[in-house]
Amino acid sequence: MTRQVKKIICIVCPRGCEITVELEDGKIKSIKGYSCPLGKQYAEKEVVNPERILMSIVECVGGDLPVVSVKTAKPIPLSRMIEASKALADIAVKAPVEIGDKIFENLLGLGVDVIATRPCHEQRG
């Protein structure tokens, strides 16, 4: 039987609770220090498979700005963030783009889409 205690800083809200997770043979035995259910959920996930939202930009052709800002619609594994950002390096979209438009489907086969977070209007004049 292996026992492990992991300390986690919760990133759900700006409060930054320090959560202590006790693991036994890789299974969660106790979670302490969270202040809300979202924090508990986060800690459960974080000890097994930390995930984050990726934010980046994608080239926007013919837009009023050269790029459109994007994010993953759901968190993706932390370990694959840079790889995921790289997957967005070779693509470009055409203006107009609206907030929420799907920019890229099924990023790295993770089943997560990439969506626009800023509009990119067509360049005028």
Add this chain to the structure above:
Amino acid sequence: MYRTIIIGAGITGLSIARWLTRYRGLQVIVIDKEPDVGWGVTKANTSIIHPCHEEHPDKHPLRSKLCLEGHNLWYKWVKELEIPAKWPGEIIVATNDEELKGLHKYIDYAYRIGVPGVRLIDRGEMLRLEPWINPDAIGGLYAPTAGTINPMMAAIAIAENIVDNGGKLLLGTRVEDIVVRDGKVVAVETSKGGIEADIVVNAAGLYADKISRMAGIDDYSIHPRRGQYLLFSDRVDVKPNKILHTAPTPKTKGVYAITTVDGNLLIGPTAEDLPEEAREENTTTHQGLDFIYEMASRILRKLPPRNKVVKTFAGLRPEPSTGTFIIRFHEKPWGFVEAAGIRSPGLTAAPAIGKHVSKLIIERLENIEPRKDWRSKRQAIPRPAYMAPRERDKLIRENPDYGWIICVCRKVSLGEIMEAVKRMKKIGVPEITLDGIKFRTHSMYGDCQGSQCRPHIAYLLWKRLGIQPWRITTKGDGSKYAFTEVKALLRGDRGA
């Protein structure tokens, strides 16, 4: 047609060139290693047009003569060329009896050189003339004629005027050798090829000794003397009207406190003798800045806190081993002219040095006539935020770019920035630099030092002129503003 090549596009070289463009039969070419004008000694100094009462008339007869003559020429030049200037007068502030006693000699110098109005003032009059003076001071020397200009604006204005009169600038061009044949200069070898020449003028500032050696002249050397400065926000309340400085020492004219033509409090400089090889060491140090702050606090009633600084910078002055200006026309090699070792009061003397050097050249050439079509006037870039609405709207109607203020610290419009670019191209800069735009428009020059407007300016230059932000530099050479597109690093093209 005689071809005259002037090496050095600082205030000295440009002043010489401006005088030479007044004559028919001369072709004037100014060469500089930097991609723009005034980027050497001219860029960083105290910006004062001295009254010239601090020059020793016996030890430096030529220097004191040229100083006063230059001073008087500036009144005309700033009008003709629309250079920002003001003439508030200056006070040397004495903090003890010994300093006060040391000021007496300047009255004699002033009298002999011909500087008007120089007199001692007591504490009471001094504080009435300038309430920002430290009340602990005991008296001072007043010289009512002192002025201040923006030296970079001056260099730019003169350069534009030269080009307007048919002169040529070869910027970003390094002089590699001077070719002498049969005892005469015949050509200049540069990083961009050889150029034949009848006359070669060395106005190379910090590098003048090296240029002279190329022509076989090896009787002096230059070492850099560093001056550090603190420039405060134009919004600090400490705004002395008069130009103030501490009592001079043998090395320097003392530490100055002045409100520049741009409305900033400037204090400095230090006077640090650096080794000969340190000709690009224009770096500030904590020690130097602390010293200036301490010295300035002796003459000012109050100093703004250090965190109200908008910029700290250092300039290097070319200190000649001879201790004085080296201005001469060589017979051997014939046609080689020097205006070297132009240390303080070089800015003040520049127009007179130009006149003097041009005279040395002209009197040795034949068939040289003054031009009737020489244009004395140059117009400054319009500044809509400082115009009356009616005048401004006329400008905006012609060009809407003048109606979009891009730099909010200094209220600079996009129109001014685009006009600066146009003018840079006209004088022949090899590349558009952000510093070049800054010096011409004073965008990126205020409290935020460009952090708010610079990325937008870079973007607009990209949109309008196709210069990508990773191709533009701050000051030429390797000083690139950015590296590549955001996604390029992940794609693996790290080359950019």
Add this chain to the structure above:
Amino acid sequence: MLSPKSKPSYGVIVVPDRITKKDYDTVVIGGGPAGLAAALKAREKGLETLVVETRDRLGGIPLQCIHPGFGIHYFKEDMTGPEFVYRFIDKLLSTDIDYTVKSYVNMAEYVSPMEKKLEIITPYGTEIVRTKTIIYAAGARERTRYEIGITGPNPAGIMTAGEAQTLMDMYGVMPGKKILIVGSGDVGLIMARRFVLEGAEVVGVVEILPYPSGLIRNVQQCLKDYGIPLLLSHMVISVKQRNGRVSSAVVVKVDENFKPIQGTENEIECDTIVIAAGLKPRTKLLESLGAQIDPRTKGPVVNEYFETTIPGVFAAGNALIINDYVDYAVEQGELAALAATKYVDEKGIRIKKPVKIVLGRNMRLIVPQMLTLTSDALFYGRVARPEDNVWLSFKEIGFKIPQLKVLPSIMIRQKIRLDKLRMLETDTLTVEVIPRD
């Protein structure tokens, strides 16, 4: 003003301008979150409203803050900066609020309590506008390397975090490859992560304080997630350059008085230094109007209506006080708009009893700095140093709120109701942080 027919179509205008009147109830200066929120609230309350923005589009700084963390308080939703601010922009565009971009208030003049004259420079000419009130929401600027005493040469490659962010996330331009970040506030931490996510190397984050100044969650998700070193109790004292671009930073350890410790100098190679050393409210126009500036907040002195010392001129957002969250900027904008409405309706803000707020133990700064005692008051403040287990105390009214932990980096926000404030018998109210036992 030029005739609308002559309006040229050029450049990158995203939204057209719309100045339809010569007289307004309120002119909002600044089209960022505080300004947009103020304008929407003012219009909702029936004020004729104009928004003036200097950039080519509405939205302000959040447009370039593409990371999540916005709107948790206001919309109860976690969104990115652009998503957050476009909620306001879209709403504003659906109203008849006038606005103008690429426009700069060159001069403001106080004519009378109910009249301020503004000279606005636009690409269509000079607009002279009269207004009863002004809501100043022009934001802040970042501190520069010179203000934090970094000496050495002045090469390319030293820029503020905001400049780097504009380049990267508005214009898609990568400012460098090997980055050193100065300042561990949230902006510095977030930029560290942005650089890493785009393939640049971040060699470290230098912080003069012995603890990180940003949120602890940002230390986790921006630095620890990517193994970026955080150098606490360190400062950059000078830089070195090669060919006109920065080539390294000289970093030194500091003692408890933030003085460099001799012999601890260490040169860190980098091609870019990003300064994230805090913000300063932009107050130029307020100063030109004669408004008093608080040397602590560096913003204007205001009462509980966020009214400056110039009657009818209000401030909100980072132009008022440097906020931790955009939600606070929005809140201040809305409060300033309600105050402007009251000002218009009642022809000024009356003072029942002038009260001065005094900074007590361990308080570094606070707004409002004075009270009229006619309304509830919302206080925003910062402590001077970290402390655990304390009371936030409003001394003279005997009102205390327990605080587990106070940090200079975390803004205190506390509302005090008018009935409590009315208990005040003195003309000063001391705000202090005192130990709990």
